Amino acid sequence: MTKYFLASLILMLGVGLGFWAARHQGLQQNPDATAVSERKLLYYRHPMNPKVTSPTPAKDDMGMDYLPVYAEDQSPPEAQPQQGKILYYRHPMGAADTSPVPKKDEMGMDYLPVYESELANAGQIQISPEKIQKLGVSTETLAKRTLTRSISALGSIQIDERHIHAVTPKFEGWVQRLYVNATGQAVKRGQPLLEVYSPELMTAQQEYLIARQGQQALRQGSAQARGTAKQLTDNALQRLHYWDIAPAQLQRLQSQEKPVDTLPLLSPVNGVVLEKPALEGMRFMPGELLFRIADLSTVWLLAEVFEQDIAEVRLGQAVQVHINAYPDQLFSGKVGFIYPTLATETRTVKVRVELPNAEGLLKPGLYGSVTLAALEDKDEQLAVPDSAVIDSGTRQVVLVQRGEGRFEPHVVKLGRQADGYREVLAGLDAGDQVVTRANFLIDAESNLKSALDGFDSHDAETGQVTHETQHGDQ
Template sequence: MKANTLLAAAVAATIAAGAGYWFGQRGHTPQTASAAPEPTKQRKVLYYRNPMGLPDTSPVPKKDPMGMDYVPVYEGEDSAAASASGQVRISTEKVQKLGVRTELASMRTLGQAVRAVGRVEPDERHVHVISPKFEGYVERLHVNVTGQPVARGQPLFEVYSPELVAAQREYAIAMQGTQAMAGAGAEAQAGMKQLAESALARLRNWDLPPEHLAALVKNGEPRRTVTFRSPVGGIVTEKKAVQGMRFMPGEMLYQVTDLSAVWVVAEVNEQDLGSVRSGAAAAVRINAYPDKALQGRVTYVYPTLKAETRTVPVRIELPNPGGLLKPGMFAQVELQAGARTQVLAVPDSAVIDSGTRRIVLVDKGEGRFEPREVKTGARGDNFVQVLEGVKEGERVVVAANFLIDAESNLKAAVSGLGPAASPAPAAPTAVGHKASGTVEAVDAKAGTVTLNHGPVPTLKWPAMTMEFKVANSGLLAHLQPKAKVNVEFVERGAGEWVITSVQH
């Protein structure tokens, strides 16, 4: 009996020791956990902000009049933090939802297309006029219609001139006298020979055909008529000769134009003239052939400006195979202009222009965006030169700029760029401009309002009447015709002004 009692006591002691050890381990667990790193703390929500960037906050979750959830602002994302660091902070998830896209600021040659209207004109160097240098009559026409194509050397018309016949006879008599005085003295022969040469020179000065003169010298027989031939191959663009008509010296009878090459004279606006230079490539489209793009180059920029249209003519030379281009046709011209050297440039969508300053958002990584004031220069197709504010290789935001503006308190960060930045307010405010005025008209379907407002000092605008869009349909209830209101607005896109707040 005593042995059983001792065995039971030993088992009890063993169980008690095991239980004490187990409870001791449980009691020791908090001390071990306190020594290990603490788990990630859940971020604290400071308040909820309007999703459209309106100056409206809520301490609890809510929806705006359009049914959109208010955006939570966490600790560390408020305006004070942004202003202190000079950066805009947005969570990575929100950056992805906003569709933020960035591109590198890089060196590039800015291309700029200058568009102008023009007309097809004949090459002035290939226009030839046939006008006899003596008086006479049109005896016969070989080409009797305007627009007829002619080949080089093709007969155009024949003329009869009493003056020409008399000059030929004088030469023939002088030649006969020279032959008759072959046995006379040298002085007499020289005089007669000089008379014949003078008569022949007179005929040459009248631009008689070489074959006509050769026949006269050979045979010594004057011809009654003289045939005029086309000096070039081309088109008869003007014909004034009529069979039997009398003409005077220098009177134009035919005009023949070689249209194998033509000019396109484009009227370039005065403000675009500085970027157009000789040698620039030009694409020409003719209304008659919309599927054909003709390539040429600027060969001359005229030195005069047309005061009526404030344009300067620019000449482009084009080949004209097949004669498709007709003088007088209208043309659409696109000139490639711009700087020939590479400059630091960013996409034009990266620049937020408030009217008083130009801002670029530089991506610093991990949802951080630094607003920089930049100085811009020349503009090209979809790119703008940056003179100051951004370095080569930095990434700039080219898409969702306005959404970043609405998602964050950009105004607080941008205020640090000024010479005298004011302290950022505790609650976020919309980035925009203020104006007071009278509502002229409201288009609820289009979501627009016409406002006759006073001066806007932040944009240096005078008083004017203009159309605004509204950030949401709920604002239209406060914008009734003839109502006097105070509004705050932002520029969502180029020339697109959006009212974000209305007060009476």
């Protein structure tokens, strides 16, 4: 019996010694196993973005587990290099809570210090050099320049009202014959338009011939008689002049000393016939319209200029006109008149442009676009390219390059637009490197809104004036 008891005791001691040896050897091979079980878990962080954390285990959008963060992984405060003056302390889990003095959160974690150097980089956008090259980012140095502005408007060709002439007889008569019998027909100055018969005209011719014969008969008479006869002759001739009888017809009357049954009415100008009420055989009264003729050697273009641009328009200002009918030609003119009223329906003001039309290409009714000659400011203004401005509708932003791969959004206040540039009233300084190409791609690649919000949040926490206010933004 004693023999079996001793054997069992020896066996149990051997098993115990073997288990102890195996455990001791395992601890030597993995000395961190015990330490892992004793490490203090702080929180869990996003596997791809360390700034995103969670107090409990979680998964990201791709199903990857958040990684645990232990207290031992955090560098002690004394081991971190100092980065200037501590401005405040922020919540360790990223909550919107700060403190001017060190403190702990509800889980006993220390608030993290925020240094001046960290705040200096707040609101900047970080883009890798490879990504910058892929996006095709280009920049331009901001400088002062002479702003040149051109105003564009639409309009149509109209007849110059000052060059419209009406052919109206000053006596009663009948149209015997029409030489110009179609509307739109071109006529020359002095060209016969029609022949008329008028009893009044016949009487006037006879009175002239009688007065002239009396003057000749009194050549040997007294001076008073000769003077009276001459005055009667001149008055009769002047009456024919007043009735628009052509000089050639008067010379014919004087040479033949015989009244002419019909006399022609001549065109007063070179132009085209706009209206032709005259008909062959019709009777006309004094002052009745027979022809309306327009001289088209000079025409008007009535342009509709928007009210925000009308202050830049001046009388005599040079104008370039593109006519839709002649896309390869450019016409030049000048501003002749600015109408005193505004069309409330379109919020535009009519501007009259005078255009020479020696070749007759500019026909009334043609449409065209007007470019008023550029206006230049006497003083140079700080200006930013139009392509550099990101307009959100509520504010305008320009990306400024601060270093290799670092961009900083600036809220700007802009003035007039001219020649592809915008006047900078506030928000930028001369010498700034502004992004002129791929700025919208940078916006898409980074979180520009967060960067802009970073300005406001950091400035609010430190009590500093925001960058926007420093530059006078509204």
